[in-house]
Each structure stands twice: as structure tokens, then as C-alpha cells.
Amino acid sequence: MTCNPRWKEIQEALLPGQEPVDRPDIVSRVFKLKLEELKKDLFVKNIFGEVAAWIYVIEFQKRGTSRAAIHIYTDKNGVEHMTENEVNSYLDTRYVCAPESIWHIFDFRMSDRSTPVMQLKVHLKNAQGVVYKEGEEKDAAQRGQLRDTTLTAWFAANQRCYDELESTGMIPEDVVDLPRYLLCRDARAFPNSPKENGSEKKCYKIDWKNAFRFSKRSGKICIESHASKRH
Structure with missing residues (x-):
């Protein structure tokens, strides 16, 4: 107009x-x-x-x-x-x-x-990015191993769904629409509740020549749920 x-x-x-x-x-x-x-x-x-x-x-x-x-x-x-x-x-x-x-x-x-859009990180095991100050590299690396990224938090959310499935014998509601409708509150934690007026998630574009990361991204998009990088 x-x-x-x-x-x-x-x-x-x-x-x-x-x-x-x-x-x-x-x-x-x-x-x-x-x-x-x-x-x-x-x-x-x-x-x-x-x-x-x-x-x-x-x-x-x-x-x-x-x-x-x-x-x-x-x-x-x-x-x-x-x-x-x-x-x-x-x-x-x-x-x-x-x-x-x-x-x-x-x-x-x-x-x-x-609808706002947030990029989801795609990385290999123990290859996530870490921000640190000069002289604090060792402490930052240790904190990075303990801190979830959007990828590891997504694995953890799937694992909670699998645990619920094993304990109750029923597929939880969250796991069906997990890749699209689970809310990521602070870029790391995925609670067990469907998205309500939250942000859509979009994976970074990965070059197909980077075979490991490309397959990881394709898995996040095409497969309903994952619980670990072994998938």
C-alpha cells in the first residue's frame, strides 16, 4: 500500500x-x-x-x-x-x-x-559455541558442558516424553507436535506444555557438504522426536 x-x-x-x-x-x-x-x-x-x-x-x-x-x-x-x-x-x-x-x-x-521466529542451534556433541573472557577459557569450557543449548534441551524434552510413555503406556500430547508446538522459554529450556503465543523455531541452514551437521538438521526437521544424538 x-x-x-x-x-x-x-x-x-x-x-x-x-x-x-x-x-x-x-x-x-x-x-x-x-x-x-x-x-x-x-x-x-x-x-x-x-x-x-x-x-x-x-x-x-x-x-x-x-x-x-x-x-x-x-x-x-x-x-x-x-x-x-x-x-x-x-x-x-x-x-x-x-x-x-x-x-x-x-x-x-x-x-x-x-509470529516471532528464533533460530535453533545445530551442533555436534561437545561442539557447541562457548563465550568466554580472556583468562577464563577453562571455566567457560566447563560451564559450556553443563549448560543446555536449544539442541540438547530438545533432546531432554523428548526424553521426558519417552519416560512418560514407558511409565504410563500412553503417548503424551506433547510428543506428537514437539518439533513445532513446544515453547522454548529462554532459548535453552523446553517445558512440557504446548506453545501458546510463543515463538516459532527455525533451524539454521546447513551446507550439505558438512555431512554430520546436515544430517543432524535433517533429522530435527523430518523425524517427530529424538532423545539423543545417537539417533
């Missing part, structure tokens, strides 16, 4: 003799209100069908025109045919135009999304 300085709401708010370029505050406010209405139409009223996820980025074109680039992921039960449009975040080294400065002054969001 691109801002149109000739919108009725903008023209009616101008004083006699003023042009839209003279009042970037009015232009930005009207554009923000229209953007919120568009979001309501798309994500609440679902005019294009059920929306599974969305993301948008605010851009400012070289003539100072505000623009919202919106990418929508429709639900599998939504419309059958959608024209794909990719939102690209880019570094703009041009001058800051008046609408862009007003947008920042009003503290309007530059982008938004429906």
Missing part, C-alpha cells in the same frame, strides 16, 4: 494554501490510520481468506512517499490461488525524507509480524 497525498482525508486537513509536502505530520498520520484499517481487513475480516502468518515493512520511496510492503501467508484452508509477493528488508543510504522523519518522531513501528 502506497500513500497518496491526494487522499481526501489529507486534503481536508490542510490549511488554505498548504500542500501535502508542507504537512508531513498529517500525511504520516493518515497513512498510519489507513494502514491499521488495511491490517484489520486482511487479518481480522480475512477478505483474502484465512491468514496463517504475516509480516510487513515500511519503506520510504525516493520522492518521500510512504509505502507498506506486506507479505501474507494464507492458511491451507484459505484461498486456492494467491499471487506471491516477497518483502525485502534493505539498507537505505539515501537522505531521510520528511514523512520518514515524522514516522520516527511519532514512534510508529517500521515493521511488524504475526
Whole structure:
């Protein structure tokens, strides 16, 4: 959606003799209100069908025109045919135009999304990254062995599900949707509760030439659950 300085709401708010370029505050406010209405139409009223996820980025074109680039992921039960449009975040080294400065002054969001995404670590046994200060390498290495990563915490969560299965004879609810719907609270601990308004998890891209790590990542994606690196 691109801002149109000739919108009725903008023209009616101008004083006699003023042009839209003279009042970037009015232009930005009207554009923000229209953007919120568009979001309501798309994500609440679902005019294009059920929306599974969305993301948008605010851009400012070289003539100072505000623009919202919106990418929508429709639900599998939504419309059958959608024209794909990719939102690209880019570094703009041009001058800051008046609408862009007003947008920042009003503290309007530059982008938004429906679901945050967190990268899950992929590493081999005892090959996780460790942060340390100079002279404390040995202590940091020992702490790294005792501290869970997202990968080892995922193994531990699966093991709890297996233990529950052995003790009760029933498949726990968590294990069925574990790869997608278990909440990771602090990037290391996976509690035994389904995700509610948490963040989606995405594995890092691994080059297929790195055979061990590539197979580990493929296993996390394709297999329902794991309890250790032996799998």
C-alpha cells in the first residue's frame, strides 16, 4: 500500500494554501490510520481468506512517499490461488525524507509480524559455541558442558516424553507436535506444555557438504522426536 497525498482525508486537513509536502505530520498520520484499517481487513475480516502468518515493512520511496510492503501467508484452508509477493528488508543510504522523519518522531513501528521466529542451534556433541573472557577459557569450557543449548534441551524434552510413555503406556500430547508446538522459554529450556503465543523455531541452514551437521538438521526437521544424538 502506497500513500497518496491526494487522499481526501489529507486534503481536508490542510490549511488554505498548504500542500501535502508542507504537512508531513498529517500525511504520516493518515497513512498510519489507513494502514491499521488495511491490517484489520486482511487479518481480522480475512477478505483474502484465512491468514496463517504475516509480516510487513515500511519503506520510504525516493520522492518521500510512504509505502507498506506486506507479505501474507494464507492458511491451507484459505484461498486456492494467491499471487506471491516477497518483502525485502534493505539498507537505505539515501537522505531521510520528511514523512520518514515524522514516522520516527511519532514512534510508529517500521515493521511488524504475526509470529516471532528464533533460530535453533545445530551442533555436534561437545561442539557447541562457548563465550568466554580472556583468562577464563577453562571455566567457560566447563560451564559450556553443563549448560543446555536449544539442541540438547530438545533432546531432554523428548526424553521426558519417552519416560512418560514407558511409565504410563500412553503417548503424551506433547510428543506428537514437539518439533513445532513446544515453547522454548529462554532459548535453552523446553517445558512440557504446548506453545501458546510463543515463538516459532527455525533451524539454521546447513551446507550439505558438512555431512554430520546436515544430517543432524535433517533429522530435527523430518523425524517427530529424538532423545539423543545417537539417533
